[in-house]
Amino acid sequence: MPQNEETQPFEEELGAVLRSAGDGFSADDRRELIAGGLQRGRRRLVRRRLAVTGGVLALAAVGIGGVYGGSLLGPEGPATTASVAAPPVTGAADGTPGKWKFVPVLPVEDLAAVLKANTPAGQWQFDNLDGKGESVTGVYDDGHGKAGVSVGLFRAGDSPEAGVDQVTCPDRVVVRYDRCASQRLPGGDRLMILQGYEYADRSEETKNWRAVLLTKDGFLVDANEYNAPAEKGAAITREDPPFSGTQLKALVTAEGWRPLLKQLAAQPKPDPVPNPLPAVPSAAAVQATLRSLLPKGATVVSHGGDDGHGYVVVDDGKGKSLVGVDVQPDAGKAVAELFTGAGVVTLPDGTKVRATQQPGEKGGAGVVWWSVDTLSPQGFRVGVSAFNAGAQHEAATRAEPALTMEQLKALALSPKWRKLPLK
Template sequence: MPAEENFEGEFALALRRTGDGFTADDGDGLVAGGLARGRRRVVRRRVGTVTGSVLALALVGVGGAYATDTLGGGAEPASVAAAPPAVAGKPSAAPVDADALLGIFRGLLPAEGRLEDAQARGTADPFGPMASGVYDDGQGKAAVSIGFFHASPGDEGFTQCPDKALNAYDACTTEDLPGGRLMIYQGYEYPDRREDTKNWRATLQSDDGLVLDLNTWNAPAQKGAAVSRTDPPFPPAEMKRIVTHTAWAPVLEAVRHQEEGKPEDGASGSPGKSGQAPGRDGSATAAFNGAAVRPTLLSLLPKELTVSDKGGQDEYAYAVVDDGEGKSLVQVNAQPDMRDVEGELFPEGAYETLPDGTKVTVRQQPGEKGGEGVVMWTVDTIRPGGYRVVVSAFNTGVQHEPATRAEPALSLDQLKALATSEKWLKLMKK
């Protein structure tokens, strides 16, 4: 699997954590802008990628005692109850090359198999360090990847099980460990099950935001390859053993060291001392309160609707509503600065312009997650300055399940009023 293809695939997987398959091939404007925006954030933050579902994984190799020859294929496995790396000793944070980190990965994989077509990136790689390959234990070849990165402060979404309303998976568990939290996810590459490829993952996040993410599939490639085995190669206990192994302690320390060395003037894409985040064209823009997207959405829903489920993450939110005629999913994505892709999202002749300069596009189309009879109504808006709010509603409470009603619970006029509400402006912190 070429490194660049692996990067793009893992990036799409990350976005799925946020919005049930928000990938580049979805064709919805809600996805297209988010993917473009996220890709730019990825490069700036030097950690590969963000929901994935899960990330263009950042793996940092280590030198010294953890060189390739030391671990080799005979590294002693740790107990599944081993303390997470966040609480281990504090080793050297010296950067290492791709060969060293690949040696650690090989050494922790079950000895009955071997890693083929292996690739890795060192800590100096601009896309962030990572390792991947095809694991072959004689039961069918399986793609695997692993990496480390540092999550944004307060972002605990990497170890939260996806919402069943958005993602059809077989099992997902979470567990608090000393110094961190572990999620074991057993689901599918595509939530709508358009292919039989399964994705099992173990994600460990330490209390200070360091994330270790292991992904496995039951096919020799993440996408576009025939299924080669019934399940991915590592059961939950084995995945837990790999991600909680103390061999990762120096790796995590290197990631921590890298994060601490980032400039604080906003050059890396994070808010600077002024409290403002840089726009993607380099100009300053007001800081955005992405956490307020969900309460804002709920406050704008028609009062006659009953909310049976709700959720979301930074800049994205959803609610399952019912007006007495069946459940209907409503979702919103608020993106503070989409100027660099505005022409792609709002081509000439495809939108109306409101008196305040806001561009509005309306779309009615079939659902894209495989549910029988599902329709998707979308109102996409962008204000002068690039602030985009896009709202979609469905005639089902779960996109990948059959329609529960003839039309969404919200009309196009209601969706337009929701998307253009002045309340969204309050999320921009001056």
């Protein structure tokens, strides 16, 4: 927290923040949420990256803004101003029957006015004040160093569950952060406040503190702040971002956002958009199969994942070891080039196997990364990774992963993966 401000332990402060939050606010219009919302967009991003990275565990290199949600400050913003990454789209019809053109609807100057009115006094620089959009970004200076700040207002998605992942504290195995608190508020809204980092491997000490409110009517108010003028590519200017947890809570729950959310709610419903995502096994199915294929003596101490991928942290008495698997039934041509060249073995049935042993890449001291990636002639891909630590960004707990390369190969080639139902 800012050094010139009286502080209390983060957990105590967040407890007070969450307890004191009232009914929040709601938008009057309860239309169905637009197709292609945040949750589906996040999964699409993850699955697209899986097609070229070789595993969801590789995504842990991405900070909170990448694998978890998505911040609004762009990576290429200059050091004096923050830039805007593309937010979830909303908009109005273009007048063509059956066609919809998504255009920004909120005046950026109105968003900036609410942001300024609900933060401590300081100097602000904003971009695109004459434009329209669903987010505002700026640089705030309270005399203790410039800080990038953004707030976005979005429809959460196209289902009652959409947006819940945005207000659920991320898994520490995948995302590195210091503190997080999440809770359903008395009026039905949900709030998350998180203190984390832009880079999971701490290659740069850019901090990302975030507050997200999910209203009971399916809208998100997402605020991000940094201890640098921009999310990426800017020098650190202060020890911490400027606003405390209490101040972030006051910002995202401010009444000033209500009329702007009503404008979003009043936009007409677009035509349904076909879901282009390939079918994958459910998270539960992947988890159960992974656990059934572990060697004897590997006790599972934690687990997690999402549709198409999962992980376990095992301990065989010699230290924790992270083991993850990704299942892509229709990887196809997207990953074919990963299975060419030296080190790739083709089995009698045509399945290609690529095995690698390399140092970890996420900042954990002494971490090694062992992986076996397989691709069948029909395009069915299973990749398995194991580490000699309970998380990639933590220090090694043992000399080698708990599973040998042969065990990883057997796990990846198990016929059980091809029998899983898809969703």
